[in-house]
Amino acid sequence: KAGVTQTPRYLIKTRGQQVTLSCSPISGHRSVSWYQQTPGQGLQFLFEYFSETQRNKGNFPGRFSGRQFSNSRSEMNVSTLELGDSALYLCASSLETGQGGEAFFGQGTRLTVV
């Protein structure tokens, strides 16, 4: 059974550009969540999608957005990149819809903004 796949694994972008990251969840999982990991702030929740609807959003500016497609694949977009957006972006998929299900994480996309 394939795990959560995130592409690309590494990305270098210039300040002011925009970027799109992709996440393919485990087959059958309909909940996809995104997290940002930085040395200073740790792991922070960005947003969660379930059946193409955003159910919850963390405390991030509007430059951070996402969407989910009918096949449960998800993308997140960051516009007008800032140096502080450099981070490991992790995607997680879950089978259950409630709070208690296991979240399976991908290997992440490491974004460097220069």
Add this chain to the structure above:
Amino acid sequence: AQKVTQAQTEISVVEKEDVTLDCVYETRDTTYYLFWYKQPPSGELVFLIRRNSFDEQNEISGRYSWNFQKSTSSFNFTITASQVVDSAVYFCALSGGGSARQLTFGSGTQLTVLP
């Protein structure tokens, strides 16, 4: 607001020693879930265990054991007879309230097991 505190930033032990990673949480929810994840250098978070707020039974899985105490809001993780392969960053996380999934993570504990 929910909060998870892992006071130990880094721990170093020699192989075969036992080590306990501490986790203290804060939540106003009556129903919540606690998790432990392991993050090896490759980056992905590997799920280790889940506990709900109504189940205070301790759990043992091989060399791993977990002690959940609601009275002290703690969910500690012990590795018995540590091995070099246990070296990683370990995160404690909390979720609860509502139908949406949102994990609140602690700051993590870097465990280094020396040969």
